[in-house]
Amino acid sequence: MRTRSVAVLTLAVALAGAGSPPPAAAGTPVPVADRTTPAAGPIASPIDRLLSGMTLPQKVGQLFTVYAYGADADAPAAADAATNRRLYGVDTPAQVVSKYHLGGVIYFAWTNSLQNPRQVTALSNGLQAAAGGVPLMISTDQESGVVSRLPAPATQFPGNMALGAGRNVLDAFTAAQITGRELRAVGIGQAWAPVADVNVNAANPVIGVRSFSSDPILTAGLTASQVLGLQLGANTSAAAKHFPGHGDTNVDSHTGLPVINHTRAEWNRVDAPPFRAAVTAGVDAIMTAHIVVPALDPSGDPATLSRPIVTGLLRGELGYRGVVVTDSLAMEGVRQKYGDDRVPVLALKAGVDQLLMPPNLDVAYNAVLTAVADGELTEARIDESVRRILTLKQKRGRLSWTPLDPGAAERTVGQPAHQRAAQGVTDRTVTAIRNDAGLLPYPGTGKSVLVTGWNSSVYNNVPALAGSLAARGASASALVTNLPTDAQITAAVTAAGTTDLTVVLTSRAWDTTTADPGGRQQALIRALVATGRPVVVVAVRDPYDIAHLPGVTTYLSTYSFTAVAMESLAKVLLGVTAPHGRLPVPIPVAGDPGTELYPFGHGLSWRTS
Template sequence: MKPTPNIFLLLIFFVLLLANDSSAQEPPFFQFKDDEWVTQQLEKMSLEERIAQLMMITVYPKQNEASKAIYKKRIQQWKPGGILIMQGSPAKTADWINQFQEASETPLLVAIDGEWGPAMRTDSTIVYPYAQSLGAVQDSSILYQMGHDFASQLKRMGIQMNFAPVADINTNPFNPVIGFRSFGEDKYSVAQKSWMVAKGMQDNNVIPVAKHFPGHGDTKTDSHKTLPLIPHSKSRIDSIESFPFRYLSNRGIAGIMSGHLNIPSLDDSGKTSSLSKKVVTDYLKEEIGYKGFVVTDAINMKGVVTGPGRAELEALIAGNDMIEFVADAGKAVATIKEAVANGEISEDEINEKCRTVLALKRWVGLNEYQPTSVADITADLNAPEYQVTNRKLIKQSLTVVVNNDSTLPVQELDKRTIATVNIGGAQKSAFQSMLAKYTNMDHFWLPKDATEQTWANLRQKLDNYNFVIAGITGINKYSSNNYGISEIQKKAVIDLVNEQNVVFSVFGNAYALKHFANIHHADALIVAHQDNELTQKLAAQLVFGAFKASGKLPVTSDRRFKAGDGMEVNPNQTFSYTIPEEAGMSSAILNRKIDSLANLGISEGAYPGCQVMVAKGGQVVFHKCFGFQTYDSIYPVNMDNIYDWASVTKVTGPLPAIMKMVDERKINIDDKFSKYWPDFIGSNKENLSFREILAHQARLASWIAFWTMTVQEDGTLDRNVFKDHPSSKFDIRVSERLRMNHDFRKTMFDTIRTSELVPRKKYLYSGLSFYLYPDIIENLTGTPYESYVKNTFYKPLGAQTITFNAYKHYPLSQIIPTEVDDFFRMEKMRGYVHDEGAAMMGGVSGNAGLFGSTTDLAKVFQMYLQNGYFGGRRYISKATINEFTRIQYPENENRRGLGFDKPMIDNDENELEDAYPAVSSSKSSFGHSGYTGTFAWADPDNGLLFIFMSNRVYPTRNNSKLYELNIRTAMHQAIYDSIISE
């Protein structure tokens, strides 16, 4: 049997580890132990002051000014070497640090417990994933970046030391204090990941302190409350518990924290390991060879077992260089000074430890201390580059442990009726909201305390669906009380597996999997490790294939789910949703410029509201709504609003069908158009080619106002054509109150047939042929046009809001109104197509008539941008897409593709006000605009997609400010301006 690739990697890792085991590297601060500044500081200190340098007291910036005054007095009186920051806001924390540094004669070493970043102790900052989540990540380089981020954030706050990473190997699933704080149960993974995080900080001049030596992973009790026992032999501890610390020592980590543990095999006296010379000096420093800084875990913890008032002294005697969480540093200093006098500890030992602390301060630059600026600190700590790291970590941690029949990514959306369930929550979750961006689905929830009857009622509703996506939420971080999982949650999982095609995403501790009896029989199972909004959103994207799944379980839950389990699931080129920086764009520029232009349009009355969406490389990086549906400012624009797409219909309705039929050889665009529309035979249009017509080069008239043909001398509509009530003959609904005689449709076609051609072939935009395509498509496919485009394109794309005659499918409140028609239909157009000609086609036409959401329009255009492929399915061949989106007749100054609009000839030479679209748009870009104020544009060279939606025709089409202000072009250019050059 051949070793698996993972075994090969572990063997290589182990060989490299042994090769580096010969001697521990000196930590970087070592170079400053004999530095002039260090020596000067040491020489000017009294013995008491040198001892005080070995003390770290704790401060709580969350507290009030009176508390701050007490802390400041202690710093001035006790002169501790450092402070440990606990709780507070970024600005207040930084301000307090500044004041405490000012009060201290020697710069303070400021530390924090930042295992998942500053957020562990500071509010309003990014919460990076817990270590267990990171244990699932296979690309450790991103952990290095996280460590680098930590360092940048901590330095921004004035903090120089981080009591992280946790290097404990969690071999005990019931560990009450480590658990999710550990990278996992595999010693190689824990060692490597610990080093990558530590190195990321250390390379950026922040002191990492790995904890809790020699290993807190296999304990049954919490050292905060009692002294945990490590019952293993020394050989076992050498092989497992201390392995990561040995690895870190060999690489020169700056700091290690001694844990409060009872380890008889290392010290059979019962002494706490942090106070044991046998553990700290003999084992860590001499046997392992560690040359760096050693600090105790919090000395006030219940796991510290010693005589009254002697903990700090015994910690120093044991070999620690510094003690943290010292409650009474004054008393500790006095006790230690007395011990120096009676010979329990030498002054040379105190001096050496003090020199180590001062060397650390010198290495981090405290010799040239400058206070940190408090201005904009919260924004700085949440900078986009840190958010990008966080997103990458979460994505790479998501672990697929079941994927029967390649259920993931979920595809074939046209064949699924989907329900989502939040198992453990009382409302729609972020997971469900993100899932809804991919296709139509209904949402349900089952609270943790739901009754059996509530679940029974929900099960009955779920019978109406053939596919369920369930997120399991409300799982606790710690193992007590079965991770907080309720009986109804367990039952819901059992029943769903037995009764449904179901995908689960478990938002919580991987160990919790053991409590779901048959979850391994689900169609697919994602372990998302944590329960927060961003993790839920990214897990939802993974369900539909937005990015690759690569995570591996860091721990063993039970025999079904073992450490190392996890399968790769490849992406399928659907949309992902992220921030601009992850796509190489500036959120500051994008937000500032687009917001400004969108609001300018509103303030100038170009439209009552608009919606803007931007994607790059298939990543949606911007989607915002501005203003209101109408000028009365009652109903805000929202992302679920349905728009009348107007002429954008041309390239999203008939055009994809035509392209598909070109692929199927049902249409040859170099044939005569009359081959497909025989009515043109014998007319002046008999010899027009399909290509010329699609490129607006065929001499067709621009448009015909068909409705005006029915206006009588008195200004009223011909009663033989229109009535205000339906009948068997008047069955074409034009608006809420108006019905048209279906015979007039033939009159419209005849009028197109007999219309005059312009004198010569040149570019002249014409919508006339688009009235004919629905019938051509039906004739060639044997399927009605509307059914064909919905079932062939929109439903499989998950673009199920796209429809004709929106009034049939959506409440009017969801549909953005267009014009108040005061010349033909005499009604406000809402849900009925704005275009009069399309309305006379019953709302189902090729020139106009489509309605839909911004997101769903983007799906169609992203499919084009991806050469006819989207979400795991090919709709149109790359060759056909390329042919339709290229300029057809450039020699004739015609910029058009086949159906698609293109940039103006020599567009890149124009000024912004004369360009169409953006000056920076590539020659390969393409798109279309709509009369109602819609616009969609794709740029293959830059991977960019721009969607703009508005109802600029409300309440009248006579409003041309959208064009006069050049808003869409300016927005489009702003997108290019936001791209960060490499």
């Protein structure tokens, strides 16, 4: 099985590297109807039988994927029931599914859907029982790294840019395969991953380390690997996002409408290869972006609502036959030009199939029904999208549902073999960028180490790194400062003055307007460097921070603040393992994005003990 997987993976990556399939000539799209309408004749297939027996309201419900509040399908907490009542007019998640004949549900921690394997599995079973004749496709955003929804004990991988630093297609496959298996064990059949955007803009506020790389071919190969890992390795549906490419923007489409000014030639060279690779690998779904690309559609409409982009480019030129899904319809990028009643209708007219998280489900659902009644949309057009959705469900075994065993899910999620694999993958991603004085590897035994700086409330990476260092003989202490006050900077400087080595963790210290207002992380590092004591700075998110940290002579990047990343970092710092990662993006000079401070592919290493 492993040999077969590697062979298939190698073929897909070779195709991705070649940029295949090549785009068709402009203006010659493949007709959508030719690829989706069944031949005339008697109804025979399970999908035909299902579709023929569905009412229009049931068909329209299949188009929507939304969230509902509550850890239990039938008995949510009082506060969750109240929220469901306000949003949907019913109390329970099961009632939301039944009322709107939903095709899909998406899980979030903030909807109380994701607590532990037993609870998630029971919730999935309960929602499927409410779905009636057509089971749900349950989904979540499990990209790994900074966007990971399924909590511990689920196996955590370091995320896409770390995989880009590792440059190992089999590691990308393994990460996706294990992630997919754990999702499927708790009833989640669709991961909104991988991110196929090419992050060519270091100031990108929304993609960053969610991207594999700034290199289109590296991104394409790893995108194909993860599609195959999820689908071939775990029978879990993948969704490449965000078409036609969200990598070159300094605007977040959650809060605004980005404009990407790539020419058509630049789009073909930079943005298209990962999506072509995903199509080649047979990706089940492709998610649209709420971005304007004038070279692809001069109308000013976001890609999600653009027929030239969805039907002409994605369906026609790239030849994509699977499900096209919107990004969340609650995001401002898709709501600036049209009302919430128009957006779902225009998305369907553009060629989209699946409508994700409208801000008001009742408004969106009834808008589509009204559009059919008024003749703006035909029932045949609705059938076209429902057929694709049902085909996806059939491919992943979701046209029938057998209740899952919560105990089996608990044994699968986070099992030791998965954790060992995650650690092995992560050990190959840490990147050493600067080691001017040869401070690293550091002899930890008998030495005192202060770990300070930015800390995730989920992963507690500052104390996690201190614990990993202490386990290897260092006398390590932790001082969380996050975005430090002057008093916290003074405390860190005082602690560093009596410590052999200080390790400072940073997160997007380059962004002094949004992520780190006022540059407090930079101020902390300046104060620590001024002590003259040995200081190592480690970026645990974007690798770009070093450009804004004059005086730092020892600098690494993990691209991740997960527990496995901190364990890998500790091993590199103390020379247990060598750093193997290489920059998957260039680091530009601060204030001069056209000049490289460190080039793509840069990475140091050293001998280990």
